[in-house]
Amino acid sequence: MKIDVSKIVKAEGACQAVSVEISVDKIDFNGQEFLFTAPLKVEGTVKNNGGNLYLDAAVQTQFVVNCARCLKEITEDFEFDVNESYTQSEKIGEDSVFLPIVSNTVDLQSAVEENFCTSVPFVFLCNEDCKGLCHTCGKDLNDGPCDCEDEEIDPRLAALKAFLKND
Ligand SMILES: [Zn+2]
Ligand SMILES: [Zn+2]
Structure with a gap:
């Protein structure tokens, strides 16, 4: 899922609303399999600050995951934030925190999937007393x-x- 940022990429201070749905079947992370039963709904903004672009968004989704103790399937509603910085690729060094702006687009998919993995809890239980x-x-x-x-x-x-x- 790429976002066209051609309108703001050269306009410092410009801001653009982001409202998209990303369809992901599943994410395997940390020995868990998350099966998505809803798209990842991304709502937020991309802002040009000093020539770099900053994505600030909230993501809502729903997935099925296994209880860590009894392995029963649980459906979870989940929300998390995505904050990502993008810059022109020639300015990206080795230790850069920036993702590249490619042909006036920014890649939302990898940013959203990476932030999902850093936000999602390690353990899900069907019940605290499972x-x-x-x-x-x-x-x-x-x-x-x-x-x-x-x-x-x-x-x-x-x-x-x-x-x-x-x-
Ligand atoms: Zn037994
Ligand atoms: Zn359980």
Whole structure:
């Protein structure tokens, strides 16, 4: 998704409204899969300040993600901000925080996807009190206890057991 900024790219102080919807199927990040059930709705402005362009926008979307404990699918409404700076590519050095302005357009897609990844929580739970799955038999403990329960073992041994099992 690229935005035409030809009207403001040479006019210092000029500002342009941004109102677009970006369709993304899914983003894989941090071992989680986010399946989008709504487009990423971007509302904000791009402003020319001293010849550079600054995007300042709010993004709204909805996605399905798995509970970190029981793996149940959860639908989440999510909002985050995107702040990104763009400049003419010849001015971009190695450590630059700027993204390039290419043929009077700026790329919104990568800015939005990157900011999504830095804003989204690491862990989603279906419920704060989610009991998760039994490490031994895999039963969803929210549906009641399983038969492994009487096998009370030392937590350190349990950790070792889980470790060996994952290997
Ligand atoms: Zn859960
Ligand atoms: Zn069990």
